[in-house]
Amino acid sequence: MNLKLAHTKGFASDNWSGVSPEVMEALQMANQLHHPAYGENDPMIQQAEKRFQEIFETDCKVFFVYNGTGANVLAVQHLLKSWQAVVAPHSAHLNEDEGGAPEKFTGGKILTVDCPDGKIRPEQVEPFMSSIGFQHHVQPKLISISQVTEMGTLYSLHEIKALADFAHQQGMYLHLDGARIANAAVALGVSFSEMVTQTGVDVLSFGGTKNGLMFGEAVVFLKPELAEGFEYNRKQGMQLASKLRFITAQFLAYLENDLWKRNAKQANAMASLLADELEQVNGIRLSRAVEANGVFAIMPKELIPKLQQEYFFHIWNDSQNEVRLMCSFDTTAKDVQGFVAAAKRLLK
Ligand SMILES: Cc1ncc(COP(=O)(O)O)c(C=O)c1O
Known part of the structure; x- marks a missing residue:
C-alpha cells in the first residue's frame, strides 16, 4: 500500500485514535x-x-x-x-x-x-x-x-x-x-x-x-x-x-x-494538561468545566480555520466560536504542547 498519511494527531474526537x-x-x-x-x-x-x-x-x-x-x-x-x-x-x-x-x-x-x-x-x-x-x-x-x-x-x-x-x-x-x-x-x-x-x-x-x-x-x-x-x-x-x-x-x-483504566487516565490527563496550557494563552478561554477527556474553548474566529489546518478539531458552536478538543488514550504531552504552540504562533 502506498498511502500518503497525515501523522499529526488532531483533537477531533477520541475515535480518531488508533487501537491499543x-x-x-x-x-x-x-x-x-x-x-x-x-x-x-x-x-x-x-x-x-x-x-x-x-x-x-x-x-x-x-x-x-x-x-x-x-x-x-x-x-x-x-x-x-x-x-x-x-x-x-x-x-x-x-x-x-x-x-x-x-x-x-x-x-x-x-x-x-x-x-x-x-x-x-x-x-x-x-x-x-x-x-x-x-x-x-x-x-x-x-x-x-x-x-x-x-x-x-x-x-x-x-x-x-x-x-x-x-x-x-x-x-x-x-x-x-x-x-x-x-x-x-x-x-x-x-x-x-x-x-x-x-x-x-x-x-x-x-x-x-x-x-x-x-x-x-x-x-x-x-x-x-x-x-x-x-x-x-x-x-x-x-x-x-x-x-x-x-x-x-x-x-x-x-x-x-486495567487497560481501560490506563487508557482513560492518559486521555483525561491530556485534557487537563491542554486546559491548563490553553488558559495561559491570551485570546483563548475555556468555555466549560473540564471533567474528563474533552476541552471546550472559545477562540478568535480567524484562528480556528488556520489551526484546523495543522491539528483538526470540530467547531462546537459556530455563533460563539466555541470549539471542542477531545483527547484520546494515544494523545501525548508533545501533541498538546505542539497544538498550544501552534495556537500561540498563529495568534501573533
Ligand atoms: C455520547 C456518545 N454516545 C454514543 C456514541 C457512539 O457512536 P458511534 O455509533 O459512532 O459508535 C458517541 C460517538 O460519538 C458518543 O459521543
Missing part, C-alpha cells in the same frame, strides 16, 4: 482461530460475560454489538413500545447524532429537555409525568443519560442514583450511554459497579471504541430479566456480527490488567 497494542494483539490471536460464528457456544463470550459480571458485581446480561449508535438504539428499542417515549437531554447523542435511528427503530418519540451542562435532573423529567395515562400523549418510559455527557461533564453518583430512583418510582427505566464510561470512572475515581450497578441503572451502552478498541460496544442489562428476547432484537437490528469473536477478544484484552 494489547487490543491489536487480541485481534491477531482471534485471527488464528477457526471459531464458532455468531457467538454460539463460544467460550470467549462466556469468559467475556463473566468478566463483565465481575466488574459490575452482578449477574448482568451482556450483548456485544458493533457500534455505539447500535447499542443505544437497541437498548432503547428493547425497553419501549412504539407509544412509549425516552426522555433525554436535547444534546444527547441519541437525539442529535444518531440520524433519527432511535425514532426509526422504536417508532416512538424522544422527549428532549434543554440541559446547558448536558445533565438532566429529575425535576426536568417530572413535567412529562402528567402525560401518564392520557391516551393522546406518548407515555414516558425511559430516561437516557450520557456519562461522560456530550458537554464533557460528569454526573456524580448521587445524581445518577437520584435519576434512577425517580425513574423507578414512576415505573420507568434508566439507560446510561457509556460511550466514555471508562473516562468517567477514572475521573470520578469509582468502579463500574459503584457508578452503574449500585446507583440503579437498568441498562447500559458500554463503550470501547473511544478508548482503544478498533470497534465494539456492549449492551449490558443490569437486571437480567429485562434482557429477555434481546438477542432477537440485536439480530433484527443488524448488530449481530458473525465473526463476533473479534469483538469479544478485544473486550477481554481491554478489561484485563
Whole structure:
C-alpha cells in the first residue's frame, strides 16, 4: 500500500485514535482461530460475560454489538413500545447524532429537555409525568443519560442514583450511554459497579471504541430479566456480527490488567494538561468545566480555520466560536504542547 498519511494527531474526537497494542494483539490471536460464528457456544463470550459480571458485581446480561449508535438504539428499542417515549437531554447523542435511528427503530418519540451542562435532573423529567395515562400523549418510559455527557461533564453518583430512583418510582427505566464510561470512572475515581450497578441503572451502552478498541460496544442489562428476547432484537437490528469473536477478544484484552483504566487516565490527563496550557494563552478561554477527556474553548474566529489546518478539531458552536478538543488514550504531552504552540504562533 502506498498511502500518503497525515501523522499529526488532531483533537477531533477520541475515535480518531488508533487501537491499543494489547487490543491489536487480541485481534491477531482471534485471527488464528477457526471459531464458532455468531457467538454460539463460544467460550470467549462466556469468559467475556463473566468478566463483565465481575466488574459490575452482578449477574448482568451482556450483548456485544458493533457500534455505539447500535447499542443505544437497541437498548432503547428493547425497553419501549412504539407509544412509549425516552426522555433525554436535547444534546444527547441519541437525539442529535444518531440520524433519527432511535425514532426509526422504536417508532416512538424522544422527549428532549434543554440541559446547558448536558445533565438532566429529575425535576426536568417530572413535567412529562402528567402525560401518564392520557391516551393522546406518548407515555414516558425511559430516561437516557450520557456519562461522560456530550458537554464533557460528569454526573456524580448521587445524581445518577437520584435519576434512577425517580425513574423507578414512576415505573420507568434508566439507560446510561457509556460511550466514555471508562473516562468517567477514572475521573470520578469509582468502579463500574459503584457508578452503574449500585446507583440503579437498568441498562447500559458500554463503550470501547473511544478508548482503544478498533470497534465494539456492549449492551449490558443490569437486571437480567429485562434482557429477555434481546438477542432477537440485536439480530433484527443488524448488530449481530458473525465473526463476533473479534469483538469479544478485544473486550477481554481491554478489561484485563486495567487497560481501560490506563487508557482513560492518559486521555483525561491530556485534557487537563491542554486546559491548563490553553488558559495561559491570551485570546483563548475555556468555555466549560473540564471533567474528563474533552476541552471546550472559545477562540478568535480567524484562528480556528488556520489551526484546523495543522491539528483538526470540530467547531462546537459556530455563533460563539466555541470549539471542542477531545483527547484520546494515544494523545501525548508533545501533541498538546505542539497544538498550544501552534495556537500561540498563529495568534501573533
Ligand atoms: C455520547 C456518545 N454516545 C454514543 C456514541 C457512539 O457512536 P458511534 O455509533 O459512532 O459508535 C458517541 C460517538 O460519538 C458518543 O459521543
